[in-house]
Amino acid sequence: MILIGIGVVVLGFVISLLSLGMASTVNGRLVMVLLGLAVSLFGIIGVINRAFLKNPIWKR
């Protein structure tokens, strides 16, 4: 699950990077970069952190 989360975080970065080639206007790039950031943040908070919290030390 952690590895999947890392993949999601990297995917967000790739989306932002692709904005350089796929969008030619500032607004288009802005939308893609914000989308990429949202995906990366979901990867950290929603996937990776959740995976680490599955068996936390305080429940052992």
Added chain:
Amino acid sequence: MKQSLVLVGAMLALMAGAFGQAPGAAQPAAAPAKPITDVDLKSVETPKPEARAKGDADGSLTGTAADVAVADAKKGLTIADLVNQAGQNKIAINFVWTLVTGYLVMFMQLGFALLETGLARAKNANHTMMMNIAVYGIGMLAYWMIGFSLQMGGVGAIANLGGTPPLSAEHAFTLFGKPFGVFGQNGFFLMHNGTNDVAVMVLFLFQMVFMDTAATIPTGAAVERWKFSAFAISSFVFAAFIYPLYANWAWGGGWLSNLGANFGMGKGYVDFAGSGVVHAVGGLSALAIAMVLGPRIGKFTRQGKPQALLAHDLVLVITGCLILAFGWFGFNPGSTLGASTSGNLRIGAIAVNTMLASAGGMMSAMLYMWMVYGKPDASMTGNGFLAGLVAITAPCAFVNPVGAVIIGLIAGVLVCVSVAFIERVMKIDDPVGAVSVHGVCGIWGVISVGLLADGRSNFGGAWNGVNGSVTGLFYGDAGQLVAQLIGVSTLIGAVFSASLVLYLAVDLFVGQRTSVKSEMEGLDLPEMGALAYPEFDLASRGVEV
């Protein structure tokens, strides 16, 4: 009517007097400038040796034409000698400025050590101090061997330092039809390809202490539970690869800095002194290690409710914060890499912006805690102070004083909200608030350039190879904001991920966390073999000391 005309005439005469000569008034013909020749220099008197031998109490005999080095003693002082001396003086000023500000940044290591140790419990004080001194040595050697080359090996000539020609090899690939610089290739061991060079040495010292600041940030989030051997390996790899790669993309001539030149996005990614390169890199790496390590025993109840594990010395905490603020006067103004070149006289404005933002951060954090929790919490006031400094680090050269205060005020509130979110929602134990102070507020600092840069700075008329001044969204350039956001996306997507992979790999092979027994006992004895405060500790256990 006649009286009115006389009055108007008198007023015009007065105005003419007040504003000097009216346009078009006859001016005395200026004498043509007479070029100075070597012959003129022969007539310059220098102090007689016998006068100098009596001492120079008022300083009028020291630092004269006699001190200008001559190339040929037979010819004596020439114009060429003067010009060479002027060039050497300019570079000497910049060398001294960069070195002294670098020494100030090095002094920040003490601030971090005191801050982190004060926020830890007494039984971990030796371990925490040791991490802060060890990261300096470990990080420096890794950076000397590998990191500096990857970061700055292709930066090209830095005019402020007299050019750094040996640093001229950037590895790049082509993407979307444009070159993407990814790492430098010259400078391994400061010997490779002519990098044993006076200007390169100055640059190395300055960049090394910046890297060290970033490398020490994760130790704060990992305090009281990081196995020392795992810390050492992780810090080495961080200093050799993770920090230098992002720093190359932003500062070393890499792809982020060229977003303006290659894709027309503002002046490219702009991070003057490192809100992103130093602080967000360190803060996101801190997030990764805090996740891998998990919280300290006792930090959360079985229901997951956070508990306060009290700091053992708030005096150390506030002392550390003030030392860091002092060091920041090296961090930000020093990032001009000189005091004697076009635009470098903004060092005063940069220093003032730095202190204004710290005041804003401190005030808003203090007031926030006071209003929300009833008391002006000392550690969070200190964190707000640092949050303002972290946030202003990227925009300090490009915003006006009002912008600096706004950036600081927002950072102070942001750090309070972020600390609560990370602890209560994400259930991550970050004993010193490193993720919030450096990660979150570092990212805010990067974004703030894209919003509040006022387009009034002028560092030689261009930035990152794009003519004009750095200008944010509120002053008319939305492209700059997008460039900054791509930098943020890279920090989160690439730097955080790489850090997490590093820490997981070290965890797999070495184990990142100390044993439960060591953690309960405190890491000073099991990990370091000595207590930081033996008298207090042994006395509390009933041992006579």
